[in-house]
Amino acid sequence: MHIVSKPVARPLTPSQRAERTTSTAFGSAFTEHLVSVRWSEERGWHEAELRPYEPLVLDPATVGLHYGQAVFEGLKAFRSHTGSVGVFRPDAHARRMRASARRLMMPEPPEELFLAAVDALVAQDQQWIPDDPAISLYLRPLLFASERTLALRPAREYRFLLMAFVTEGYFGPAQRPVRVQVTETYSRAAAGGTGGAKCAGNYAGSLLPQAEAQEQGFDQVVWLDPVERRWVEELGGMNLFFVYGSGRDARLVTPPLSGSLLAGVTRDALLRLAPALGVPAAEEPMSLEEWRRGCAGGELTEVFACGTAARITPVGEVGSADGTWTIGDGTTGEVTTRLSDALFGIQRGELPDRWSWMRPVAPAPQPAGT
Ligand SMILES: Cc1ncc(COP(=O)(O)O)c(C=O)c1O
16 A cells, blocks of 8 residues: 655654654653544545644543553664665564454454555654664654544444554663562553454553552563462563473473463564574463472573564563562573573564564665755
8 A cells, every 4th residue: 555655844853853753762752743544434444644743632432532442562673884775674563453453343454555555654763763872763653543433332433553663672771680570469461352463451451550560660561360269371561481491401481371461572582583593482381380490490581572672682580479579680681682682683673584574675766964
């Protein structure tokens, strides 16, 4: 689908951009453009355009605001060491957005539309990505029900938006080991529910448990399965990996996709990348008891979380109702570092992209002097 380009007449100068990106805290330094596409029952996808980033005017009865018919994605564009820009696995994010939309009875944005939007925005705003390897461009596709109605039925009009902001890792520049707290009070999702979809409501429901964990000095919440409260599922908005053994004997385990977990694109990448580095990786259920026992006995040597925003984040310490324990010596482990370097090496174009994960995007022509 063709995206009509209507960029700002006078883009910000490099020094104005630098001023706008003095803080790269997650979700704050937005670029100058967005892509907007409408969908209606009569016209399907239409009015696809790239235009200046600006506030929306919404009717108070915009149904997506009331009943939560809203799904989103999160993916990143990186500047390589040669200066070119590539987006990490946009096709996988497009497919996940389609699956999320299907679960919430929304029209599924075609993969070509999703990719055309990513290409248009990253081409236009890629000068916002500095050379600093710690900084990347986070792309946020959003699809919400935009019909003016409060009827409780699938809406008949939707809006797809793609915006972008400049950011460091979710936990700041250095991926320091995080302290995590297992919640035995709250659940993120249930099998048969919407946990496998990236829908807005899942994130609203996680805010209170997250705030309570932070009040007690932890960084993130570990979600257990909602039935037995025994099996480890995810960490906040990230997937979890467990490392057994070390050196040549190291192997990885991550919980299987039970329906209530989000199928992370980073998780999927690591399940392929790790074996290529000589670290076998399997999807196996992990109980809280096994986590604790494995750390106490020394078999379980490292744990890390992964996601687009958080990249690879080591877990140093776990708090639960039955006490607190340290993983390894509480610092970033060797396997975690190796995987993180390998993934980042591909994203930065420093290592061969054996699975064709990076989608190169050339810059759009810019007016002189910008
Ligand atoms: C609940 C949840 N789990 C896991 C992930 C990691 O997914 P990805 O690697 O695709 O960013 C995310 C982030 O999108 C998430 O929100």
